[in-house]
Amino acid sequence: MSGVDLGMPTFPDAAHRAVRDAQLRHNLGRATSTIRNKRAAVVDELDDWEQLRASGAAIKAHTLSRLDTYLERFESAVTAAGGTVHWARDAAEANRIVTELVRETGETEAVKVKSMATQEIGLNEALASAGISAWETDLAELIVQLDEDRPSHILVPAIHRNRSEIREIFRREMSGSGAPAPADLTDDPVQLAEAARHHLREKFLRANVAISGANFAVAETGSLVVVESEGNGRMCLTMPDNLISVVGIEKLVPSWRDLEVFLQLLPRSSTGERMNPYTSVLSGVTEEDGPSNFHVVLLDNGRSEALADEVGSQALRCIRCSACLNVCPVYERAGGHAYGSVYPGPIGAVLTPQLYGVESEDTASLPYASTLCGACYDVCPVAIEIPELLVHLRHRTTRERKGWFDRLTGTAMRGLGWVFGDSKRLGRAQRIASLGGRLFGRRGIGRLPWPMSRWTDARDAPAPASESFRQWWERNRTGSGDER
Amino acid sequence: MRVALFATCLGDTLFPGAVRATLRVLERLGCTVDFPPGQTCCGQMHTNTGYHEQAVPAVRSFVTAFEGYDHVVAPSGSCVGSIRHQHDIVAERSGDRKLSEAVDRVSPHVYELSEFLVDVLGVTDVGSYFPHRVTYHPTCHSLRMLRVGDKPRRLLSEVRGIRLLELPEAEQCCGFGGTFALKNPDVSVAMGADKTRHVRETGAEVLCASDSSCLMHLGGLLDRQREGIRTMHLAEILAGTEEDR
Ligand code: SF4
Numbered sequence: 001m002s003g004v005d006l007g008m009p010t011f012p013d014a015a016h017r018a019v020r021d022a023q024l025r026h027n028l029g030r031a032t033s034t035i036r037n038k039r040a041a042v043v044d045e046l047d048d049w050e051q052l053r054a055s056g057a058a059i060k061a062h063t064l065s066r067l068d069t070y071l072e073r074f075e076s077a078v079t080a081a082g083g084t085v086h087w088a089r090d091a092a093e094a095n096r097i098v099t100e101l102v103r104e105t106g107e108t109e110a111v112k113v114k115s116m117a118t119q120e121i122g123l124n125e126a127l128a129s130a131g132i133s134a135w136e137t138d139l140a141e142l143i144v145q146l147d148e149d150r151p152s153h154i155l156v157p158a159i160h161r162n163r164s165e166i167r168e169i170f171r172r173e174m175s176g177s178g179a180p181a182p183a184d185l186t187d188d189p190v191q192l193a194e195a196a197r198h199h200l201r202e203k204f205l206r207a208n209v210a211i212s213g214a215n216f217a218v219a220e221t222g223s224l225v226v227v228e229s230e231g232n233g234r235m236c237l238t239m240p241d242n243l244i245s246v247v248g249i250e251k252l253v254p255s256w257r258d259l260e261v262f263l264q265l266l267p268r269s270s271t272g273e274r275m276n277p278y279t280s281v282l283s284g285v286t287e288e289d290g291p292s293n294f295h296v297v298l299l300d301n302g303r304s305e306a307l308a309d310e311v312g313s314q315a316l317r318c319i320r321c322s323a324c325l326n327v328c329p330v331y332e333r334a335g336g337h338a339y340g341s342v343y344p345g346p347i348g349a350v351l352t353p354q355l356y357g358v359e360s361e362d363t364a365s366l367p368y369a370s371t372l373c374g375a376c377y378d379v380c381p382v383a384i385e386i387p388e389l390l391v392h393l394r395h396r397t398t399r400e401r402k403g404w405f406d407r408l409t410g411t412a413m414r415g416l417g418w419v420f421g422d423s424k425r426l427g428r429a430q431r432i433a434s435l436g437g438r439l440f441g442r443r444g445i446g447r448l449p450w451p452m453s454r455w456t457d458a459r460d461a462p463a464p465a466s467e468s469f470r471q472w473w474e475r476n477r478t479g480s481g482d483e484r
Numbered sequence: 485m486r487v488a489l490f491a492t493c494l495g496d497t498l499f500p501g502a503v504r505a506t507l508r509v510l511e512r513l514g515c516t517v518d519f520p521p522g523q524t525c526c527g528q529m530h531t532n533t534g535y536h537e538q539a540v541p542a543v544r545s546f547v548t549a550f551e552g553y554d555h556v557v558a559p560s561g562s563c564v565g566s567i568r569h570q571h572d573i574v575a576e577r578s579g580d581r582k583l584s585e586a587v588d589r590v591s592p593h594v595y596e597l598s599e600f601l602v603d604v605l606g607v608t609d610v611g612s613y614f615p616h617r618v619t620y621h622p623t624c625h626s627l628r629m630l631r632v633g634d635k636p637r638r639l640l641s642e643v644r645g646i647r648l649l650e651l652p653e654a655e656q657c658c659g660f661g662g663t664f665a666l667k668n669p670d671v672s673v674a675m676g677a678d679k680t681r682h683v684r685e686t687g688a689e690v691l692c693a694s695d696s697s698c699l700m701h702l703g704g705l706l707d708r709q710r711e712g713i714r715t716m717h718l719a720e721i722l723a724g725t726e727e728d729r
Contacts, residue, residue, distance in 0.1 A: 012668050019670045329657045333674040369668065371661025371675075372532060374628035391570070394534025395577075413535040420493065420525040421541025423549075430497050444707045454666045458673040459704030462498050469491045469500035473519045 008340030010365035015334035024160055024335050031159045032326045038272025039323060039379070045274075046264070055261045057383040060317035063219075063252050064307060070219040070252045071298065077222025081284020083294040088246075090301050091121035097297050098123060098211065098244055099130045105242045105293070107132075107209045113226060113233040114138035115213025116154060116320055117246045117299055119342040120355075123211070134211060135177070135203050137232040139196050146173035152336025152344060154322040155270050160335055163187040170195050178202050200232060210236040210291070214247045215319065216262060217296075220255040223283040224296070227266055227276050234280045243282070243291035248299050250307075250316040262319060265381035269321035302355035311392040315350050317382040324376035324386060330369055339366060346376035350389040358397045367393035423470075430471070433464035485605075487515045488550055490558040490594070492696070493525035499696040502717035506559040506597055509610055509722045513601075522549040528566035531574055533663045540578045543571050547586040555604060556594040559719045561626030562695050564596040569629055596626060597719055598635040598694060608638045613726040615645030618716075619688035621679070621702070623695040624657050636694050636718055643721060649686040653678075660701035676705045684711060694718040 008014065018024060043049050063070055075085040088094035102110060110127070112118065112134050124134045124145075136145045143158040144151050147169045151157030158166070170181040170192065179202050181195045212233065214224040224245055226233050237243065253259065267276040285294050307313045325331050325345030336344035340362045341352040349366040358364040367390050370376075376386040398410065419425045444460030447453065455461055467475075487510055491503040510517050527542030546567070550556045558564050568591055575584040601607055620640060626632045640648055659665070659675025680702060683691050691706070693699050696717055703715035 012670070015668060016670045019674045025674075329659065329675050330668075330671050333671045365667075367534075368664065369671075371624070371657050371659060371664045371672075373624035373657035373661070375624075375655075375657070378628060391532055391534065391573075394532070395536050396534075398534040409533075410535070413530055413533065413538045417527075417530055417535065417538035417541050420527065420530075421545055423522045423524050423545065426493070426496075426524045433497060444704065451666070454669045455704070457669065458708065459676070459701065460707040461704060462700055464498055465500045467500065469496045469503040470519075470521070472500055472504065477519070 008362040010361050011334070011338055011340070011369040012365060014338035014340060015369075018335045018338050019333055021335075023162075025333065027160055027162050028332055028335055031156065032332050035156075035272055036326050039269060039326065042268045042272050042274055046268070052261055052264055053381055053383055056265045056319075056381055057317060059253060059258050059261060060319075060382055061314070063254055064250065064313060064316055067249065067252065067307065070254055071249060073219040074217055074222055074252060075298075077220065078284060078294075078296055079222075081222050083222065083284045083296060086295060086297045088297050088299050088301070094121045094246060094297050094299050094301070095123055095126035098246065099127060099132065101242075101244050101295055102127065102132050102209055103130070105209050107242075109203075109207060110134045110209040110211050110244075111203055111207040111236045111240065112136050112141075113210065113212035113236045114141045114157075114228070115211070115246065116342060117213045117248050118211060119151065120248075121246070121299065121301065123246065133177075135200075135207075137200050137203070137236055138228070139193065139230055139232070142196060142200070143169055146170070146177070150337060151342065153325060154320050154343065154345070154347075155325075156322075160337070163189065163192065166192055170199075174199050204232075204235045204239055207236075207240045209242045209244070210240040212236060212243065212245045214245055214251055215266065216253050216259060217247050217251045218254075218256055218259070219252050221283050223256070223281050225259060226278075226280045226282070227263070228278045228280075229271060229273075229276055231278050234278050237280050237282055238290050241291055242293045244295045244297065246297045246299055248301075249303050250318075266319055266321055269319075269323040269379065269381040306351075306354040309354070311389060312350075312354050314384050315347070315354055315389060317384055318347050318351065319382060320347075321381055323379040323381065327375040327379050328370075329373065329375070330371065334369070339369065341366070346370060346386045346390075347384070350386055350393060353393050353397075358393070358400055364397050364401055367397055427468075427470055430464070430468040434466050434468060434471070485515050485555065486518065486553070487600075488518045488520055488553040488556045490523060490526075490546075490550065490556050490563070491519070492558055492560045492563045494696050494700070495559055498700065499717065502559050502696055502719050505717065505719035505723035506557065509597075509601075509719055510557065512725075513605055513607065513610060515605075518553070520549040520553075524549075526563040526566045526571075527574060528563055528570065529662055531566060531570045536574050536577050539574045540580075540583070543574050543587065544583060546571070547583070547590045550590050550594070551586060554593055555600065556590070557597055557600045558594065559597050559717060560695050560697070561596045561623055561630050561632060562697055564594055564599075565625040565629030567591055567594045596630055596632060596694065598626075598632055598639055599630065601639060602635045609642040610639065610722050612643040612722045612724055613645050613728070614643050614721045614724050616690050617647045617649055617686075617688045618690045618692050618721065619649040619651045619683055619686040620654070620718075621651060621658060621683075621691060621693040621698065622654055623693050623698045626694050627655060632694075639718070639722060640692065644726065646721070649688050651686055652682045654682075658698045658702055660698045662697070665701055672701070673705070676701055680705050680709060680713075683713060689713065690721070691715045692718055692721055
């Protein structure tokens with residue numbers, strides 16, 4: 001699936017606004033630094049973290065290299081256990097399948113477990129247009145849904161909101177879709193959680209359809225694994241009669257044993273906990289327990305294409321822990337919305353262009369939304385070399401994009417490349433620059449016109465030296481004395 | 485010991501003082517220093533911006549200039565990182581087998597200054613004197629591409645007269661990021677502003693780093709803020725001796 005225009009502003013434009021939002025920067029700075037420190041502390045506890053990380057990377061890489069085999073194995077295991085597997089090539093197909101499945105139950109409501117895959121395909125919106133209400137039950141996801149906002153973080157979709165903003169959203173919006181918030185609600189976290197519990201309970205008791213994703217799908221046994229902190233996911237997975245899970249094809253692991261590695265890597269990387277409070281495993285249907293009607297929709301949506309790219313395929317190892325977001329200095333300033341995608345931060349900057357192509361301005365701007373500082377790679381529990389991937393995708397971008405600005409940059413880069421190909425050309429360029437340097441003296445250069453204003457609006461620029469090192473060396477060390 | 489000096493395009497053109505300082509330190513420690521005149525640039529700006537084909541001439545000129553040297557030293561963690569981790573990618577993409585082989589021969593001999601001093605020459609006290617309050621920013625590529633660890637700080641802590649001040653959140657990126665500073669100026673400046681705020685909090689007179697590029701960005705911000713905090717390359721601090729006073 002390529003060439004989809006997400007209709008978003010480019011990253012620099014969106015970030016331009018976000019950086020000026022002092023409240024947002026404050027909320028984000030606080031939240032990410034807290035979770036960053038928690039993660040660092042629990043990771044430091046494990047002597048074998050690097051081995052675990054290497055195992056995680058190896059298991060995923062292996063699975064991806066034989067994905068067709070494992071997918072088939074998964075399908076037969078699910079079928080044998082009384083479930084049904086559906087294959088969806090893209091978002092439209094997945095949405096159609098899920099809508100149809102809900103319709104078959106005769107229900108017009110569903111409760112949802114927090115899921116990136118369903119966000120990726122815009123499932124809630126698709127269901128809404130078919131007259132089906134899908135209620136998010138994850139606390140942060142609920143906040144975002146009530147506010148008709150967009151998630152800005154993989155793990156904490158409402159990370160851009162603080163407590164008092166959440167209280168306002170609850171007071172304003174809860175009554176529109178069920179149990180209202182108490183009139184005297186304060187911004188005390190316990191009270192906020194209690195209000196959410198009340199609001200959600202009503203929905204759990206009523207619901208007969210649940211929609212989920214999965215953190216892992218075990219090929220050997222056809223099991224889905226859902227990892228969460230609040231227990232609301234477990235309510236959805238066990239109470240309603242009908243369960244529909246939308247699962248990206250890269251979520252597979254070969255065997256039950258492999259979970260051991262990931263159940264250590266994931267909670268430590270994502271919430272900074274040694275173990276997450278709830279891990280639910282669902283293997284087909286069992287009489288008198290859990291859903292009696294169970295469907296898995298296996299979602300491709302650009303993944304096969306990403307898999308075919310030798311360098312790019314490693315992005316599919318991602319277990320969506322969000323550690324890379326929390327350490328990313330760019331994410332911390334720009335916020336998740338600036339990425340214009342459900343996958344923000346460093347992983348979004350590599351995954352989104354791979355899933356949707358680089359034809360549109362907004363996805364093409366994402367590989368450049370990084371300083372290549374490498375902090376993301378250092379924390380990634382499956383050792384995805386995000387900086388290398390970013391550079392790889394930038395290369396793809398320069399080849400595929402043909403707009404006037406891209407051509408202008410290409411010409412400039414070719415020119416500079418030509419200069420750097422020969423020291424005599426570089427020497428001549430330096431002599432011209434040093435003329436400018438003499439003009440400015442040794443002071444820094446103040447404001448310059450576009451495009452250099454992008455530098456000098458906030459920073460002085462250094463004046464070129466009146467004598468390059470090369471000239472100095474020739475004058476002092478070679479005796480040949482180039483005095484021009 | 486015979487050493488080839490790689491000035492880097494930025495050092496050569498904009499910050500020759502840092503290159504001369506590198507030369508001084510190396511010669512003071514008894515090295516015989518060559519400046520291969522055919523050198524130009526490591527090609528990092530092209531590579532990182534995605535122009536891999538256009539980086540080929542720079543990579544070619546680099547290996548041609550430095551082939552045969554046992555030790556190549558550059559005052560830039562970033563450029564050395566690019567040489568070590570990207571030259572092979574650029575060469576391989578170009579399809580030129582000879583270039584790939586030359587890259588494989590040359591890259592292992594290239595060192596960032598602090599690596600060369602500590603790992604190869606085995607010194608941390610290089611006889612320097614610098615009686616000022618200094619804080620050190622460990623730039624991302626030195627830290628995460630080269631893993632230089634605390635080598636620059638060990639060198640600095642041996643400098644006589646220096647007062648080394650701890651930089652809060654030192655390991656966070658300064659926001660330069662090559663063309664990132666132009667493509668995403670708002671985020672770049674926001675990151676740099678946080679970094680310079682931390683620098684001010686230390687009470688340092690001098691901000692030191694081993695990368696002229698990051699110093700150019702932070703120095704540009706500090707100059708605009710008119711706080712009187714200077715930026716200096718690690719080599720420039722190490723170059724000073726008591727006799728210079
Ligand atoms: S890329 Fe790595 S760090 Fe980022 S969300 Fe995925 S697994 Fe986590």
